[in-house]
Amino acid sequence: MYKGESMKELLRIKDLHASIGGKEILKGVNLVVNEGEVHAIMGPNGAGKSTLSAVLTGNPAYEVTAGEVWLKGENLLAMEPETRARAGVFLSFQYPVEIPGVSMTNFMRTALNEKRAYEGKEPLSAKEFLLKVKEKRQLLELPDKLNNRSVNEGFSGGEKKKNEIFQMAMLEPCLAILDETDSGLDIDALRIVAEGVNRLKTPQNASIVITHYQRLLDYIVPDFVHVLADGQIVKTGDKSLALELEEKGYEGIEN
Protein backbone atom coordinates (compact mmCIF):
# COMPACT_ATOMS: atom_id res chain seq x y z
CA MET A 1 0.00 0.00 0.00
CA TYR A 2 2.79 2.36 0.92
CA LYS A 3 5.40 0.62 -1.16
CA GLY A 4 7.25 3.08 -3.28
CA GLU A 5 5.35 6.00 -1.81
CA SER A 6 8.59 7.43 -0.56
CA MET A 7 12.06 6.11 -1.23
CA LYS A 8 13.22 7.21 2.15
CA GLU A 9 10.39 5.97 4.28
CA LEU A 10 11.45 3.23 6.67
CA LEU A 11 8.63 2.88 9.15
CA ARG A 12 5.03 4.02 9.14
CA ILE A 13 2.82 3.55 12.18
CA LYS A 14 -0.81 4.30 11.52
CA ASP A 15 -3.45 4.63 14.24
CA LEU A 16 -1.90 1.87 16.33
CA HIS A 17 -3.93 0.54 19.24
CA ALA A 18 -2.60 -2.14 21.57
CA SER A 19 -3.49 -3.69 24.88
CA ILE A 20 -2.14 -6.04 27.48
CA GLY A 21 -4.39 -8.22 29.58
CA GLY A 22 -7.43 -6.47 28.12
CA LYS A 23 -6.18 -3.03 29.14
CA GLU A 24 -5.68 -0.61 26.28
CA ILE A 25 -2.26 1.07 26.45
CA LEU A 26 -1.71 2.47 22.97
CA LYS A 27 -4.68 4.51 21.81
CA GLY A 28 -3.91 5.54 18.27
CA VAL A 29 -0.19 6.14 17.68
CA ASN A 30 0.88 7.70 14.38
CA LEU A 31 4.52 8.02 13.42
CA VAL A 32 6.64 8.07 10.26
CA VAL A 33 10.36 7.40 10.46
CA ASN A 34 12.54 8.02 7.42
CA GLU A 35 16.02 6.72 6.72
CA GLY A 36 18.77 8.64 8.48
CA GLU A 37 16.51 10.03 11.19
CA VAL A 38 16.72 9.83 14.96
CA HIS A 39 13.39 10.06 16.76
CA ALA A 40 13.14 10.45 20.50
CA ILE A 41 10.00 9.34 22.26
CA MET A 42 9.57 10.81 25.69
CA GLY A 43 6.77 10.64 28.16
CA PRO A 44 5.78 9.93 31.72
CA ASN A 45 5.74 6.44 33.21
CA GLY A 46 2.80 4.43 31.97
CA ALA A 47 2.36 6.50 28.80
CA GLY A 48 2.97 3.43 26.62
CA LYS A 49 6.62 3.93 25.61
CA SER A 50 7.72 0.38 26.35
CA THR A 51 4.46 -1.01 24.96
CA LEU A 52 5.26 0.65 21.65
CA SER A 53 8.65 -1.06 21.48
CA ALA A 54 7.11 -4.38 22.50
CA VAL A 55 4.41 -4.16 19.84
CA LEU A 56 6.84 -3.15 17.08
CA THR A 57 9.00 -6.19 17.86
CA GLY A 58 6.08 -8.62 18.17
CA ASN A 59 6.16 -9.40 21.89
CA PRO A 60 3.38 -12.01 22.30
CA ALA A 61 2.29 -10.54 25.64
CA TYR A 62 0.69 -7.61 23.81
CA GLU A 63 -2.29 -7.59 21.51
CA VAL A 64 -2.65 -5.19 18.62
CA THR A 65 -6.32 -4.26 18.49
CA ALA A 66 -6.24 -1.80 15.60
CA GLY A 67 -3.92 0.02 13.23
CA GLU A 68 -1.11 -0.75 10.83
CA VAL A 69 2.67 -0.78 10.86
CA TRP A 70 4.72 -0.87 7.66
CA LEU A 71 8.45 -1.47 7.43
CA LYS A 72 9.84 -0.55 4.02
CA GLY A 73 6.37 -1.17 2.64
CA GLU A 74 6.02 -4.61 4.27
CA ASN A 75 3.31 -5.37 6.79
CA LEU A 76 5.36 -5.58 9.96
CA LEU A 77 2.49 -6.77 12.16
CA ALA A 78 2.04 -9.88 10.00
CA MET A 79 5.62 -11.01 10.63
CA GLU A 80 6.87 -13.34 13.36
CA PRO A 81 9.18 -11.66 15.90
CA GLU A 82 12.25 -13.38 14.41
CA THR A 83 11.29 -12.27 10.90
CA ARG A 84 10.97 -8.68 12.05
CA ALA A 85 14.44 -8.94 13.57
CA ARG A 86 15.92 -10.43 10.39
CA ALA A 87 14.22 -7.71 8.36
CA GLY A 88 16.19 -5.20 10.41
CA VAL A 89 14.18 -4.22 13.49
CA PHE A 90 16.35 -4.27 16.59
CA LEU A 91 15.32 -3.63 20.16
CA SER A 92 17.81 -2.66 22.82
CA PHE A 93 15.92 -4.06 25.81
CA GLN A 94 15.28 -1.98 28.89
CA TYR A 95 15.90 -5.16 30.88
CA PRO A 96 18.16 -7.48 28.88
CA VAL A 97 17.34 -11.12 29.64
CA GLU A 98 19.83 -13.49 31.24
CA ILE A 99 20.04 -16.87 29.50
CA PRO A 100 22.02 -19.31 31.65
CA GLY A 101 23.79 -22.07 29.72
CA VAL A 102 23.71 -20.32 26.33
CA SER A 103 27.08 -18.75 25.60
CA MET A 104 27.20 -15.23 24.24
CA THR A 105 29.29 -16.48 21.31
CA ASN A 106 26.91 -19.26 20.35
CA PHE A 107 23.92 -16.93 20.71
CA MET A 108 25.47 -14.14 18.63
CA ARG A 109 26.72 -16.46 15.93
CA THR A 110 23.33 -18.16 15.63
CA ALA A 111 21.55 -14.81 15.43
CA LEU A 112 23.92 -13.40 12.84
CA ASN A 113 23.80 -16.47 10.63
CA GLU A 114 20.02 -16.68 10.78
CA LYS A 115 19.88 -13.09 9.58
CA ARG A 116 22.40 -13.82 6.84
CA ALA A 117 20.37 -16.84 5.72
CA TYR A 118 17.29 -14.61 5.51
CA GLU A 119 19.28 -12.22 3.30
CA GLY A 120 20.42 -15.13 1.14
CA LYS A 121 24.01 -14.91 2.35
CA GLU A 122 26.38 -17.69 3.38
CA PRO A 123 27.05 -18.12 7.10
CA LEU A 124 30.20 -16.43 8.39
CA SER A 125 33.20 -18.68 8.96
CA ALA A 126 34.48 -18.96 12.54
CA LYS A 127 37.38 -16.68 11.66
CA GLU A 128 35.23 -14.01 9.98
CA PHE A 129 32.85 -14.12 12.93
CA LEU A 130 35.61 -13.64 15.50
CA LEU A 131 37.10 -10.75 13.55
CA LYS A 132 33.74 -9.06 13.46
CA VAL A 133 33.23 -9.63 17.19
CA LYS A 134 36.62 -8.13 17.92
CA GLU A 135 35.96 -5.06 15.80
CA LYS A 136 32.52 -4.37 17.29
CA ARG A 137 33.59 -5.07 20.84
CA GLN A 138 36.15 -2.32 20.66
CA LEU A 139 33.43 0.09 19.70
CA LEU A 140 31.75 -0.49 23.05
CA GLU A 141 34.90 -1.01 25.13
CA LEU A 142 33.50 -4.40 26.13
CA PRO A 143 35.84 -6.77 27.96
CA ASP A 144 36.78 -10.02 26.14
CA LYS A 145 35.67 -12.23 28.98
CA LEU A 146 32.00 -11.47 28.36
CA ASN A 147 31.95 -13.53 25.19
CA ASN A 148 32.68 -16.75 27.04
CA ARG A 149 29.91 -16.20 29.53
CA SER A 150 26.27 -17.09 29.24
CA VAL A 151 24.12 -14.38 27.66
CA ASN A 152 23.90 -11.45 30.11
CA GLU A 153 24.49 -13.76 33.06
CA GLY A 154 26.43 -12.04 35.80
CA PHE A 155 26.83 -8.88 33.69
CA SER A 156 26.65 -5.57 35.53
CA GLY A 157 23.90 -3.15 34.58
CA GLY A 158 26.31 -1.15 32.43
CA GLU A 159 27.71 -4.28 30.76
CA LYS A 160 24.21 -5.44 29.88
CA LYS A 161 23.42 -2.17 28.12
CA LYS A 162 26.77 -2.13 26.33
CA ASN A 163 26.11 -5.71 25.32
CA GLU A 164 22.81 -4.64 23.76
CA ILE A 165 24.57 -2.06 21.62
CA PHE A 166 27.28 -4.59 20.80
CA GLN A 167 24.58 -6.92 19.44
CA MET A 168 23.14 -3.99 17.49
CA ALA A 169 26.59 -3.38 15.99
CA MET A 170 26.86 -7.04 15.02
CA LEU A 171 23.40 -7.26 13.44
CA GLU A 172 23.42 -3.85 11.70
CA PRO A 173 19.67 -3.21 11.83
CA CYS A 174 17.88 -0.66 9.65
CA LEU A 175 15.69 0.36 12.59
CA ALA A 176 17.03 0.38 16.12
CA ILE A 177 14.69 0.95 19.02
CA LEU A 178 16.51 1.91 22.19
CA ASP A 179 14.19 1.36 25.14
CA GLU A 180 15.38 3.35 28.14
CA THR A 181 18.95 2.50 27.28
CA ASP A 182 20.10 5.22 29.67
CA SER A 183 18.39 3.77 32.73
CA GLY A 184 20.84 2.43 35.29
CA LEU A 185 23.90 3.80 33.50
CA ASP A 186 26.53 5.95 35.10
CA ILE A 187 27.84 8.87 33.09
CA ASP A 188 30.86 7.02 31.65
CA ALA A 189 28.81 4.04 30.52
CA LEU A 190 26.20 6.40 29.10
CA ARG A 191 28.86 8.19 27.06
CA ILE A 192 30.27 4.90 25.69
CA VAL A 193 26.84 3.56 24.82
CA ALA A 194 25.79 6.82 23.15
CA GLU A 195 29.03 7.07 21.18
CA GLY A 196 28.53 3.49 20.05
CA VAL A 197 25.03 4.31 18.84
CA ASN A 198 26.24 7.46 17.07
CA ARG A 199 29.01 5.61 15.27
CA LEU A 200 26.51 3.04 14.00
CA LYS A 201 24.42 5.76 12.38
CA THR A 202 24.31 5.69 8.59
CA PRO A 203 22.17 7.56 6.03
CA GLN A 204 20.19 4.34 5.49
CA ASN A 205 19.26 3.43 9.05
CA ALA A 206 17.21 5.11 11.73
CA SER A 207 16.64 4.93 15.43
CA ILE A 208 13.83 5.44 17.87
CA VAL A 209 15.18 6.48 21.24
CA ILE A 210 12.75 5.92 24.07
CA THR A 211 13.69 7.78 27.20
CA HIS A 212 12.25 9.28 30.30
CA TYR A 213 14.98 11.85 30.71
CA GLN A 214 16.56 14.48 28.53
CA ARG A 215 20.08 13.44 29.61
CA LEU A 216 20.59 10.77 26.91
CA LEU A 217 19.61 13.29 24.22
CA ASP A 218 22.66 15.39 25.07
CA TYR A 219 24.64 12.53 23.56
CA ILE A 220 22.29 11.11 20.94
CA VAL A 221 20.89 14.20 19.29
CA PRO A 222 17.41 13.58 17.88
CA ASP A 223 15.93 15.08 14.73
CA PHE A 224 12.47 14.82 16.25
CA VAL A 225 11.14 14.63 19.77
CA HIS A 226 7.69 13.17 20.36
CA VAL A 227 5.77 13.29 23.60
CA LEU A 228 3.78 10.15 24.28
CA ALA A 229 1.07 10.57 26.87
CA ASP A 230 -1.80 8.23 27.65
CA GLY A 231 -1.17 6.10 24.59
CA GLN A 232 -0.95 8.86 22.00
CA ILE A 233 1.67 11.18 20.59
CA VAL A 234 0.44 14.51 21.87
CA LYS A 235 3.25 16.74 20.71
CA THR A 236 6.13 16.66 18.22
CA GLY A 237 9.02 19.07 17.97
CA ASP A 238 12.76 19.28 17.47
CA LYS A 239 15.40 18.70 20.13
CA SER A 240 14.42 21.90 21.95
CA LEU A 241 11.19 20.17 22.99
CA ALA A 242 13.23 17.82 25.16
CA LEU A 243 14.76 20.79 26.97
CA GLU A 244 11.36 22.35 27.38
CA LEU A 245 10.10 19.10 28.93
CA GLU A 246 13.00 19.06 31.32
CA GLU A 247 12.08 22.55 32.44
CA LYS A 248 8.31 22.39 32.59
CA GLY A 249 7.67 18.70 33.14
CA TYR A 250 5.17 16.61 31.20
CA GLU A 251 2.15 18.28 32.68
CA GLY A 252 3.40 21.67 31.52
CA ILE A 253 3.61 20.39 27.95
CA GLU A 254 0.31 18.60 27.84
CA ASN A 255 -1.54 21.66 29.05
Added chain:
Amino acid sequence: MTEVHLHNNECFEKVFLNEPVDLQITQEAGSRVKIHLINVQWDIVQCTKEVVNRITIEQVGEGCETEIYALAYLRGEEKVTTETHVNHAVGGGKSNQLIKFVLDDDARGRFIGDLKIAPDAQQVEANQTNRNLLLNETAEMRTQPQLEIYADDVKASHGASTGQLDESALFYMQQRGIGKQKARQLLIGAFMKEVIETISNQYSAIRDEITQYIESES
Protein backbone atom coordinates in the same frame (compact mmCIF):
# COMPACT_ATOMS: atom_id res chain seq x y z
CA MET B 1 19.53 -55.70 41.45
CA THR B 2 23.29 -55.26 41.31
CA GLU B 3 25.19 -54.97 44.56
CA VAL B 4 28.50 -53.22 44.82
CA HIS B 5 30.65 -53.14 47.92
CA LEU B 6 33.37 -50.50 48.02
CA HIS B 7 36.20 -51.04 50.47
CA ASN B 8 38.19 -48.21 51.99
CA ASN B 9 39.12 -45.51 49.48
CA GLU B 10 37.81 -47.40 46.46
CA CYS B 11 36.13 -45.58 43.60
CA PHE B 12 33.13 -46.45 41.50
CA GLU B 13 32.26 -44.35 38.47
CA LYS B 14 29.83 -45.19 35.70
CA VAL B 15 27.62 -43.58 33.08
CA PHE B 16 24.41 -45.48 32.42
CA LEU B 17 23.04 -44.46 29.04
CA ASN B 18 19.51 -45.51 28.22
CA GLU B 19 19.51 -48.61 30.39
CA PRO B 20 17.38 -49.15 33.49
CA VAL B 21 19.48 -49.26 36.62
CA ASP B 22 18.93 -51.07 39.89
CA LEU B 23 22.01 -50.65 41.96
CA GLN B 24 22.87 -50.90 45.63
CA ILE B 25 26.24 -49.59 46.75
CA THR B 26 27.76 -49.91 50.19
CA GLN B 27 30.55 -47.43 50.80
CA GLU B 28 33.31 -47.95 53.35
CA ALA B 29 35.51 -45.14 54.63
CA GLY B 30 36.91 -42.73 52.08
CA SER B 31 35.29 -44.43 49.08
CA ARG B 32 33.87 -42.42 46.20
CA VAL B 33 30.90 -42.94 43.90
CA LYS B 34 29.99 -40.97 40.79
CA ILE B 35 27.00 -42.12 38.80
CA HIS B 36 25.24 -40.69 35.78
CA LEU B 37 21.83 -41.91 34.74
CA ILE B 38 21.05 -40.61 31.29
CA ASN B 39 17.70 -41.50 29.73
CA VAL B 40 17.41 -39.66 26.46
CA GLN B 41 16.69 -42.20 23.77
CA TRP B 42 14.22 -44.91 24.64
CA ASP B 43 13.35 -47.44 22.04
CA ILE B 44 9.79 -47.25 20.72
CA VAL B 45 9.05 -50.72 22.14
CA GLN B 46 10.36 -49.85 25.56
CA CYS B 47 8.46 -46.66 25.90
CA THR B 48 5.10 -48.31 26.48
CA LYS B 49 6.14 -49.51 29.91
CA GLU B 50 7.47 -47.54 32.78
CA VAL B 51 11.18 -47.54 33.32
CA VAL B 52 12.38 -47.47 36.89
CA ASN B 53 15.87 -46.51 37.99
CA ARG B 54 16.79 -47.23 41.57
CA ILE B 55 20.03 -46.27 43.24
CA THR B 56 20.63 -47.10 46.88
CA ILE B 57 23.68 -45.78 48.67
CA GLU B 58 24.77 -46.80 52.14
CA GLN B 59 27.61 -44.74 53.50
CA VAL B 60 28.85 -47.00 56.32
CA GLY B 61 32.40 -45.61 56.64
CA GLU B 62 33.52 -42.07 57.38
CA GLY B 63 34.52 -39.54 54.75
CA CYS B 64 32.71 -41.10 51.79
CA GLU B 65 31.67 -39.10 48.73
CA THR B 66 28.66 -39.77 46.55
CA GLU B 67 27.65 -37.94 43.40
CA ILE B 68 24.49 -38.83 41.50
CA TYR B 69 23.49 -37.04 38.31
CA ALA B 70 20.39 -37.96 36.39
CA LEU B 71 18.89 -36.63 33.20
CA ALA B 72 15.77 -37.86 31.48
CA TYR B 73 14.50 -36.34 28.25
CA LEU B 74 11.16 -37.97 27.54
CA ARG B 75 8.69 -37.66 24.71
CA GLY B 76 5.56 -39.39 23.48
CA GLU B 77 4.18 -41.56 26.25
CA GLU B 78 7.51 -42.37 27.82
CA LYS B 79 7.60 -42.85 31.57
CA VAL B 80 10.62 -42.83 33.80
CA THR B 81 10.83 -43.07 37.56
CA THR B 82 14.14 -42.36 39.19
CA GLU B 83 14.57 -43.29 42.83
CA THR B 84 17.56 -42.41 44.92
CA HIS B 85 18.03 -43.64 48.46
CA VAL B 86 21.05 -42.13 50.11
CA ASN B 87 21.79 -43.10 53.69
CA HIS B 88 24.52 -41.39 55.65
CA ALA B 89 24.87 -43.92 58.46
CA VAL B 90 28.10 -42.35 59.72
CA GLY B 91 29.52 -38.83 59.80
CA GLY B 92 31.94 -36.88 57.69
CA GLY B 93 30.46 -37.94 54.36
CA LYS B 94 29.33 -35.93 51.38
CA SER B 95 26.57 -36.51 48.88
CA ASN B 96 25.47 -34.43 45.94
CA GLN B 97 22.52 -35.17 43.69
CA LEU B 98 21.34 -33.29 40.61
CA ILE B 99 18.28 -34.79 38.98
CA LYS B 100 16.75 -33.23 35.87
CA PHE B 101 13.78 -34.17 33.74
CA VAL B 102 12.70 -32.64 30.43
CA LEU B 103 9.19 -33.75 29.53
CA ASP B 104 7.41 -33.24 26.23
CA ASP B 105 4.13 -34.56 24.78
CA ASP B 106 2.41 -36.94 27.22
CA ALA B 107 5.59 -38.01 28.99
CA ARG B 108 5.55 -38.80 32.69
CA GLY B 109 8.45 -38.28 35.03
CA ARG B 110 8.78 -39.16 38.66
CA PHE B 111 11.55 -38.56 41.14
CA ILE B 112 11.66 -40.13 44.57
CA GLY B 113 14.56 -38.83 46.58
CA ASP B 114 15.17 -40.39 49.93
CA LEU B 115 17.92 -38.79 51.97
CA LYS B 116 18.76 -39.94 55.50
CA ILE B 117 21.33 -38.67 57.93
CA ALA B 118 21.59 -40.91 61.01
CA PRO B 119 21.61 -39.43 64.55
CA ASP B 120 25.37 -39.82 65.01
CA ALA B 121 26.33 -38.89 61.46
CA GLN B 122 27.72 -35.45 62.24
CA GLN B 123 29.45 -33.13 59.76
CA VAL B 124 27.72 -34.54 56.74
CA GLU B 125 27.28 -32.36 53.67
CA ALA B 126 24.30 -33.42 51.61
CA ASN B 127 22.62 -31.73 48.67
CA GLN B 128 19.69 -32.88 46.60
CA THR B 129 18.47 -30.78 43.69
CA ASN B 130 15.65 -31.69 41.33
CA ARG B 131 14.83 -29.42 38.38
CA ASN B 132 12.25 -30.23 35.76
CA LEU B 133 11.22 -28.64 32.50
CA LEU B 134 7.76 -29.19 31.06
CA LEU B 135 7.59 -28.49 27.34
CA ASN B 136 3.95 -29.31 26.99
CA GLU B 137 0.76 -28.87 29.00
CA THR B 138 0.02 -32.58 28.86
CA ALA B 139 3.40 -33.67 30.24
CA GLU B 140 3.52 -34.44 33.93
CA MET B 141 6.15 -34.53 36.66
CA ARG B 142 5.89 -35.87 40.19
CA THR B 143 8.55 -35.07 42.72
CA GLN B 144 8.73 -36.74 46.11
CA PRO B 145 11.73 -35.64 48.12
CA GLN B 146 11.96 -37.26 51.54
CA LEU B 147 14.53 -35.94 53.92
CA GLU B 148 15.14 -37.48 57.30
CA ILE B 149 17.85 -35.67 59.14
CA TYR B 150 18.56 -36.79 62.69
CA ALA B 151 22.01 -35.28 63.25
CA ASP B 152 22.31 -31.61 64.16
CA ASP B 153 25.80 -30.66 62.97
CA VAL B 154 25.22 -31.13 59.23
CA LYS B 155 24.86 -29.10 56.06
CA ALA B 156 21.86 -30.37 54.18
CA SER B 157 20.10 -28.61 51.36
CA HIS B 158 17.50 -29.59 48.88
CA GLY B 159 15.45 -27.94 46.22
CA ALA B 160 12.83 -29.03 43.74
CA SER B 161 11.23 -27.00 40.99
CA THR B 162 9.22 -27.65 37.88
CA GLY B 163 8.79 -24.98 35.25
CA GLN B 164 8.44 -24.17 31.61
CA LEU B 165 10.76 -22.58 29.08
CA ASP B 166 11.47 -18.98 29.95
CA GLU B 167 9.18 -16.96 27.67
CA SER B 168 11.21 -13.79 28.09
CA ALA B 169 14.40 -15.63 27.05
CA LEU B 170 12.59 -17.09 24.02
CA PHE B 171 11.40 -13.65 22.96
CA TYR B 172 14.82 -12.13 23.53
CA MET B 173 16.36 -14.68 21.17
CA GLN B 174 13.61 -14.24 18.59
CA GLN B 175 14.20 -10.50 18.73
CA ARG B 176 17.75 -11.20 17.63
CA GLY B 177 16.48 -13.17 14.63
CA ILE B 178 16.77 -16.66 16.08
CA GLY B 179 13.78 -18.76 14.97
CA LYS B 180 11.46 -19.96 17.73
CA GLN B 181 12.30 -23.65 17.25
CA LYS B 182 16.01 -22.95 17.32
CA ALA B 183 15.56 -20.74 20.39
CA ARG B 184 13.70 -23.55 22.19
CA GLN B 185 16.45 -25.95 21.20
CA LEU B 186 19.12 -23.66 22.67
CA LEU B 187 17.23 -23.30 25.95
CA ILE B 188 16.53 -27.03 26.30
CA GLY B 189 20.15 -27.80 25.48
CA ALA B 190 21.32 -25.31 28.10
CA PHE B 191 19.07 -26.91 30.70
CA MET B 192 20.42 -30.39 30.00
CA LYS B 193 24.02 -29.30 29.65
CA GLU B 194 24.33 -28.74 33.39
CA VAL B 195 24.08 -32.50 33.92
CA ILE B 196 26.09 -33.56 30.85
CA GLU B 197 28.99 -31.29 31.79
CA THR B 198 29.53 -33.19 35.04
CA ILE B 199 30.51 -36.36 33.13
CA SER B 200 34.26 -36.89 33.63
CA ASN B 201 36.76 -36.68 30.82
CA GLN B 202 37.37 -40.40 30.94
CA TYR B 203 33.86 -40.75 29.52
CA SER B 204 34.31 -37.97 26.98
CA ALA B 205 33.28 -40.21 24.06
CA ILE B 206 29.92 -40.99 25.63
CA ARG B 207 29.57 -37.37 26.78
CA ASP B 208 30.06 -36.12 23.23
CA GLU B 209 27.62 -38.71 21.92
CA ILE B 210 24.94 -37.49 24.33
CA THR B 211 25.67 -33.85 23.53
CA GLN B 212 25.34 -34.50 19.82
CA TYR B 213 22.14 -36.44 20.30
CA ILE B 214 20.62 -33.64 22.37
CA GLU B 215 21.62 -31.01 19.84
CA SER B 216 20.07 -32.97 16.98
CA GLU B 217 16.86 -33.92 18.79
CA SER B 218 15.82 -31.00 20.95
